[in-house]
Amino acid sequence: MRRHLFALIAAGLLWGSTVPLTKVALAGWGPGWLTVARFTLAALPLAWLARHRLRAAVTPAIIGWGVLGYGLVIVLQNAGIERTSVTHAALLVGATPILVALLTVATGRATVRPTAWAGFATALAGVAFVASHGGSGATLTGDALVILSLVLSAAFLVAQPRMLTGRDPVAVTAVQLTAAAVGAVPAAALLDGPAPAAPGAIPLLAMLGLAVGGTLLPFTLFAYAQSRVSPDVAGAFLNLEPLVGVLAAAAVFGEALGVAQVAGGVAILAGIALSTAAAFLRPARPRRLELAG
Numbered sequence: 001m002r003r004h005l006f007a008l009i010a011a012g013l014l015w016g017s018t019v020p021l022t023k024v025a026l027a028g029w030g031p032g033w034l035t036v037a038r039f040t041l042a043a044l045p046l047a048w049l050a051r052h053r054l055r056a057a058v059t060p061a062i063i064g065w066g067v068l069g070y071g072l073v074i075v076l077q078n079a080g081i082e083r084t085s086v087t088h089a090a091l092l093v094g095a096t097p098i099l100v101a102l103l104t105v106a107t108g109r110a111t112v113r114p115t116a117w118a119g120f121a122t123a124l125a126g127v128a129f130v131a132s133h134g135g136s137g138a139t140l141t142g143d144a145l146v147i148l149s150l151v152l153s154a155a156f157l158v159a160q161p162r163m164l165t166g167r168d169p170v171a172v173t174a175v176q177l178t179a180a181a182v183g184a185v186p187a188a189a190l191l192d193g194p195a196p197a198a199p200g201a202i203p204l205l206a207m208l209g210l211a212v213g214g215t216l217l218p219f220t221l222f223a224y225a226q227s228r229v230s231p232d233v234a235g236a237f238l239n240l241e242p243l244v245g246v247l248a249a250a251a252v253f254g255e256a257l258g259v260a261q262v263a264g265g266v267a268i269l270a271g272i273a274l275s276t277a278a279a280f281l282r283p284a285r286p287r288r289l290e291l292a293g
Contacts, residue, residue, distance in 0.1 A: 004225040008237035011218040011225070016244020018214040019089045020252055021206045022081045028203025031078030032188025033195045034210075035071060039181035041211035046174035046220065057171040062163050066176030067183035069156025070219075074180070075187050076149035084142025087255045090245025091130045092146045094268040096238045098123040099154035104231050107158060115274050123271025130264035137255070158231045160223070169223035177219065242268070 025034050047054065081089045098120050127147070164172055188195070199207070226234050246265065249255040 004228040007221040007225040008229075008234060009240065011222040012237040012240030013244060014213050014218040014221075015238070015241040016090075017248065018210060018241075019081060019086050019093065019245040020248040021210045021214055022078055023086050023253070025199075025203045025206035025210060026078065026082045028199030029196055029207060030188065030192025031082055032075055032184055032191045034078055034207060035074045035184040036181050036188050036195075037207055038074070038210045038215055039070065039177045039184065041208070042215035042219070043174055043177035043181060045216065046170055047178065050168055050171035050174050053168040053171040054175060056167050057175040059163070061159075062172055062175050063179045065156055065159055065163065066179030068152060069160070069180075070176055071180035071183040072187070073149045073153045073156065075184055075191070076145050076152070079191070080142045080145030080147075080149060082142070083139050084146065085137035085255055086249035086253050087246055087261055088130060088138040088143055089146050090242045090249060091261060091265045091268060092127055092143060092242075093150065093238070093245065094242035094265065094272065095123055095127040095147075096150050096154055096157075096241075097272050098268075099150060100157050100231050100234075103154050103158045119271040119274025121271070122274060123268045126264040126267025126269075126271060129267065130261060157226075157234065160226055161231060164223060164227040169227050170220055173219050173223045177215070 022034070029037065050057075077089075101116070102120060130143070222234065225237075242265070
């Protein structure tokens with residue numbers, strides 16, 4: 001298997017830890033300050049590693065998408081996770097590949113056949129089913145915030161390959177994470193008030209886990225892979241995130257999976273399989289990609 005596929009698999013598995021770790025960290029941090037701390041710690045080592053290649057990565061588009069695609073996305077996602085269950089948040093994240101594929105089609109970078117549309121509809125129906133059936137600790141407001149973060153994240157994933165072209169992925173990621181940390185400060189001050197002086201040992205460790213295992217490593221691996229594959233193929237590996245998240249929710253938080261959550265999760269995964277299978281069975285075309293057939 002090629003190195004970029006290993007990178008995508010590793011990124012998906014590591015990201016699966018982010019929803020559970022975020023839930024733990026939010027016991028001592030607000031959604032905004034958690035975003036600032038997480039991205040600041042992740043950006044520093046990357047900036048040092050890519051210090052000789054940062055200049056080419058400092059562009060308005062890269063900075064702007066860093067603020068929106070990383071900063072705002074994670075602030076919204078943190079706020080959503082604070083208000084809903086780990087299971088709900090993890091399952092909803094499973095819709096990201098479908099949103100990426102839909103945006104890829106909307107921007108004229110792909111063509112879609114009937115099986116792909118069936119997959120999109122199935123997965124989105126699963127998302128709606130999960131969000132509309134509250135479970136233990138789940139709320140409609142929390143689910144809505146998570147969904148909004150996913151829409152912005154999908155837009156970022158579609159835009160990212162152009163920004164990576166001809167640039168070092170580590171340098172681009174370092175600039176974007178720095179922009180995200182700086183951009184999240186006003187949101188943190190507005191939403192959370194002063195930064196926590198003593199978040200507690202367990203929330204602090206969870207934040208460190210988010211910074212390294214949930215940000216530094218997976219974002220860098222994913223950016224590396226995105227420079228070599230199309231957005232919809234890269235997005236398909238995000239399927240691993242909800243699976244890891246749901247298992248962690250049951251094992252760590254004792255959250256029971258209800259019929260609605262299981263049915264919605266199965267629908268999401270079935271829809272993803274329908275809409276992305278062709279991307280792995282057929283070689284990508286130079287300009288346009290068939291997502292399914």
